[in-house]
């Protein structure tokens with residue numbers, strides 16, 4: 001039996017590092033294509049899809065400021081990195097026949113669309129994948145917070161946070177074989193235990209709006225469409 005999605009509209013958040021594949025930096029085209037193919041399957045299953053991709057594979061504001069650059073300038077560079085990743089994802093998706101719009105929080109009209117909420121909603125209704133780029137458009141934020149903000153604005157039913165592990169544990173399962181897995185956990189517990197799900201401001205924003213966060217592995221056996229259909233291993237933060 002083929003998986004049946006449980007959601008009508010979701011936001012998929014992946015870090016920039018998810019796109020670098022086996023390399024230590026930048027974009028690895030086969031990896032971008034593999035994720036795009038998963039997004040395509042989910043779209044074909046009828047789900048409306050928003051995406052937020054980080055920029056850590058190219059540049060992070062904190063890393064720039066540690067090297068003596070002004071923090072706000074470094075953060076703008078990080079936001080620009082997310083635009084590059086979004087364009088790479090758009091290119092991969094469109095080469096597979098999936099109509100995609102890149103929508104930037106910082107207007108750059110020659111490159112992509114500016115963020116206009118009602119226009120983005122319309123794209124989703126027409127079945128286009130919307131990749132939200134440039135984070136929130138503000139320094140001192142992260143793309144986790146941008147993902148939560150856009151998911152709320154777009155009335156997504158959940159955020160799917162793709163990671164390298166299959167959910168939330170009380171310690172790093174790659175280092176500790178006895179790490180305890182949580183099938184479900186509350187926002188409060190994530191915050192008090194300081195678990196690395198998303199940063200604290202993103203968790204707080206999700207909690208305020210009762211937006212569930214589903215943490216899953218980008219290497220899940222039944223893929224993204226399986227996870228969105230409730231199959232396999234993942235953690236629900238709610």
Ligand code: UDP
Nearest residue numbers: 016054055056061075078135136141142143
């Ligand atoms: N960033 C920002 N404001 C935002 C989102 C991102 O200033 O609203 C900058 C920040 O410098 C961050 C970088 O963009 O380090 C890349 O985003 P992030 O670290 O969230 O990427 P990820 O870790 O998910 O790859």
